[in-house]
Amino acid sequence: MSADTPSVADVGEFGVISRITAGLRQPPSTLLGPGDDAAVIAASDGRVVASTDVLVENVHFRLDWSNPDHVGRKAVAVNLADVAAMGAVPTAVLVGLACPPSTPADVLAGISGGIAAAATAAGAGVVGGDLVGAPQLVISITALGDLGGRAPVTRAGARPGDVVAVTGRIGWSAAGLATLSRGFRSPVAVVAAHRVPEPPYAAGPAAADAGATAMVDVSDGLLADLGHVAAASTVAIDVRSDALELPQKLVDVAAALGADPMRWVLTGGEDHALAATFPGAVPDGWRVIGTVAEGSGVTVDGRPYEGASGWQHWG
Structure with missing residues (x-):
């Protein structure tokens, strides 16, 4: 960054806005956007x-690992995934941003550009927010969605006899984090x-x-988030490891780093895939990975999983 690059203090609050x-x-759902x-x-x-x-610098992202556009896109994705997990269509995001002067x-231009691009790609508008000074860079996104007449799909509806299915990639972000943590910047995909x-x-x-009976955004790890479904629904969930997709890229990266790729798939967070339970057939693009039964907790191949099931703040 050159010495003559203006800071937010140089530009001023309203100049930045x-x-x-x-x-x-x-999008058409925005009747009145920013400015009021x-x-x-x-x-x-x-x-x-x-x-x-809320995303906090050096906790949820690092600017030496990601550029500002990446950070903005990630901030939107982690929020709109929650909206989708309720069965809703994203409509709008509100942005709270704090940073040092x-x-x-x-x-900030890069972050806001990433936010706008990710929201637009999801069909949502960036409709307002707030900008304040703080000792650390923090981004807070509030995401809104429209159910379109559907009943919300909560974590509490899973029933014995349902199947458990996932869609989206899992384990990839954990592989990427492990790669970056070791000082590497490739493979690019992870x-x-x-x-x-x-x-x-x-x-x-x-x-x-x-007809999904329960659904959750896989943000903290597959087992951890299925644990939330099991607890809310007062049921037991068993995951079959042989039903989980284990891409060759993850196998290769794990071999290079001396890691277990299945652990990334089972417990790695921040992919923001979706996991849901269904009473029968699953929609296209979903993969059945387990079953729901009477009881409590989450098991893998009928046995308790050894080790942490996912990410937990203050854990």
């Missing part, structure tokens, strides 16, 4: 799905998976239409 909001495209005290979003269903996540304005998740947004509403 103007840069962020210039040229934002809005609050936005107005159409809610034709009469209900709004809402979710919030010395932060280069180009960094590093990119950690930098920018690719949640299967459309699969959430499709699962709801297909």
Whole structure:
């Protein structure tokens, strides 16, 4: 970063906001976008799905591992995945951003550009937010969604006899994190998976239409998040390891790093795939990986899993 690159303090709060909001495209659901005290979003269903996540520098992302555009895209993905996991279609995001006054304005421009691009790709608008000074870079996204007349798919509906299925990639972000942690920047595929998740947004509403009884965003790890479903539904879930996809790329990376690729698949977080339970056949793009029965907890091949089941703050 050159010495003459302006900081956010040089540009000023409203100058930064103007840069962020210039040229934002809005979907039809945005009735009033940025520039007023609050936005107005159409809610034709009469209900709004809402979710919030906070990303903290050096906890959820590092600017020496990811560029600002990556960070912005990731901030949106982790939130809109939650909306999709309820069976809703993303409509809007609100952005809260805190940073030190010395932060280069180009960094915020990159983050906001990534946010706008990821929201637009998901069919959502960036409709407002807040910008404040703080000792550390923090991004908070509130995501909104439209159920389109569907009942929300919660974690509490799984029933004995249901099958468990997943869609989207799992284990890739964990492989990317392990690669970056060892000081490498390749293979590009796994590093990119950690930098920018690719949640299967459309699969959430499709699962709801297909009769999914419970659903969850796989953010902390497959076993950990299925554990939330099992607890909320008061059922037992068993995962079959032979039903899980183990891509050759993960096998190769694990061999190079001396790691267990199946552990990445079972416990690795931040891929933001979707896991759901169904009473029968599953929609296209979903893979059956287990079953629901009476009881409690999550097992793998009928046995308790040894070791941590996923990420846990303060754990």
